[in-house]
Amino acid sequence: xxxxxxxxLLVVSGPAGVGKGTVNAELMxxxxxxxxxxxxTTRAPRxxxxxxVHYFFRTKEEFDRMIEENAFLEYMHVFGxxxxxxxxxxxxxxxxxxxxxxxxxxxxxxxxxxxxxxDAVLVFIAPPSLKILKDxxxxxxxETQESIDVRTATALEELKLLPKYDYMVINDVVDEAVSEMxxxxxxELCRTDRNHDLINKLTGGETI
Amino acid sequence: xxxxxxxxLLVVSGPAGVGKGTVNAELMxxxxxxxxxxxxTTRAPRxxxxxxVHYFFRTKEEFDRMIEENAFLEYMHVFGxxxxxxxxxxxxxxxxxxxxxxxxxxxxxxxxxxxxxxDAVLVFIAPPSLKILKDxxxxxxxETQESIDVRTATALEELKLLPKYDYMVINDVVDEAVSEMxxxxxxELCRTDRNHDLINKLTGGETI
Numbered sequence: 001x002x003x004x005x006x007x008x009l010l011v012v013s014g015p016a017g018v019g020k021g022t023v024n025a026e027l028m029x030x031x032x033x034x035x036x037x038x039x040x041t042t043r044a045p046r047x048x049x050x051x052x053v054h055y056f057f058r059t060k061e062e063f064d065r066m067i068e069e070n071a072f073l074e075y076m077h078v079f080g081x082x083x084x085x086x087x088x089x090x091x092x093x094x095x096x097x098x099x100x101x102x103x104x105x106x107x108x109x110x111x112x113x114x115x116x117x118x119d120a121v122l123v124f125i126a127p128p129s130l131k132i133l134k135d136x137x138x139x140x141x142x143e144t145q146e147s148i149d150v151r152t153a154t155a156l157e158e159l160k161l162l163p164k165y166d167y168m169v170i171n172d173v174v175d176e177a178v179s180e181m182x183x184x185x186x187x188e189l190c191r192t193d194r195n196h197d198l199i200n201k202l203t204g205g206e207t208i
Numbered sequence: 209x210x211x212x213x214x215x216x217l218l219v220v221s222g223p224a225g226v227g228k229g230t231v232n233a234e235l236m237x238x239x240x241x242x243x244x245x246x247x248x249t250t251r252a253p254r255x256x257x258x259x260x261v262h263y264f265f266r267t268k269e270e271f272d273r274m275i276e277e278n279a280f281l282e283y284m285h286v287f288g289x290x291x292x293x294x295x296x297x298x299x300x301x302x303x304x305x306x307x308x309x310x311x312x313x314x315x316x317x318x319x320x321x322x323x324x325x326x327d328a329v330l331v332f333i334a335p336p337s338l339k340i341l342k343d344x345x346x347x348x349x350x351e352t353q354e355s356i357d358v359r360t361a362t363a364l365e366e367l368k369l370l371p372k373y374d375y376m377v378i379n380d381v382v383d384e385a386v387s388e389m390x391x392x393x394x395x396e397l398c399r400t401d402r403n404h405d406l407i408n409k410l411t412g413g414e415t416i
Binding site: 124126127128129130131132156159160162163164165166167168169170179180182183184186187188190191192193195196198199202203205206207208 | 332334335336337338339340364367368370371372373374375376377378387388390391392394395396398399400401403404406407410411413414415416
């Protein structure tokens with residue numbers, strides 16, 4: 001189709017327990033052309049984990065070389081810990097095919113991606129309230145009280161960075177949150193600053 | 209509803225024959241809460257035209273006073289011709305109620321509105337090609353060849369200003385164009401810079 005466009009990079013953050021995974025899974029179920037970004041890591045694969053599917057498993061030397069080659073949209077290394085990063089090549093290749101890529105990442109990672117990929121679309125999934133977030137964490141039944149307190153405090157810190165995101169989607173009813181995500185993708189594809197080629201064709205007399 | 213938001217001002221432009229009216233009418237049919245902005249003019253009402261519905265009919269003196277009072281989002285006056293303008297009060301009142309307002313206006317008018325109302329959303333409805341636009345004008349059967357040539361030339365000039373708009377919607381299939389407009393409204397309401405109040409409530413521990 002003549003109007004086929006470059007896909008979007010959708011950077012999705014949100015506090016633990018807000019339902020990012022559920023929202024993204026439903027979005028991908030509705031749109032099979034959406035891909036989930038695959039991270040690279042130096043940690044060892046766990047049983048059942050497949051290279052290139054769950055992670056790109058790399059040695060420390062390979063990871064360091066990728067850093068030198070500017071092969072990451074963002075990466076993180078805490079001294080003495082494993083490296084984690086978002087390889088640029090996978091994201092770029094999918095976007096060139098017209099597929100959207102979702103990158104689920106924490107607030108600091110999202111800020112790094114905004115630097116290296118200014119046309120990324122940053123979406124923050126927020127709970128209807130901190131109380132509801134806490135209730136959801138309690139409802140999981142898998143978190144200790146201490147873990148819940150830490151996560152709630154972290155959530156508050158993350159929410160304060162919400163204005164640095166382009167969009168906020170409140171995950172109250174999952175279906176509605178997913179529909180809003182769909183609209184964000186559609187609207188972003190209509191932005192004139194993503195359509196300079198089409199505009200040039202149009203003013204040049206071509207059909208788009 | 210706690211999450212009720214200020215409505216949007218949607219400024220819609222596009223060349224003659226592109227189908228702005230059809231797209232906007234269908235959008236309003238799907239969303240009865242959307243209003244069409246009512247212009248003020250100094251021209252005399254035509255038979256059947258109702259003040260406040262088709263236009264706000266004003267005398268030249270009243271219009272001049274409104275200009276002085278900064279009561280217009282934009283206005284236009286060509287020497288010796290009637291005045292036309294977009295009264296700010298109607299737009300603001302509807303938006304405060306949470307209703308969206310559509311303002312159908314030419315490219316120059318849209319640029320004036322962008323100055324006086326920086327949070328307006330500017331959408332340009334484009335044809336799939338200039339050729340198709342011309343065919344539609346011919347298909348109307350009401351335009352002279354000269355009028356068609358003038359309109360096509362004007363359309364090309366207007367298309368060159370497309371990058372000054374926020375969004376472009378291609379009116380190929382009306383239903384798809386309307387769905388894109390709906391998504392633009394939804395996505396704009398999710399923009400963090402339109403949600404500072406909600407973000408403050410959320411970080412303050414309130415439910416939104």
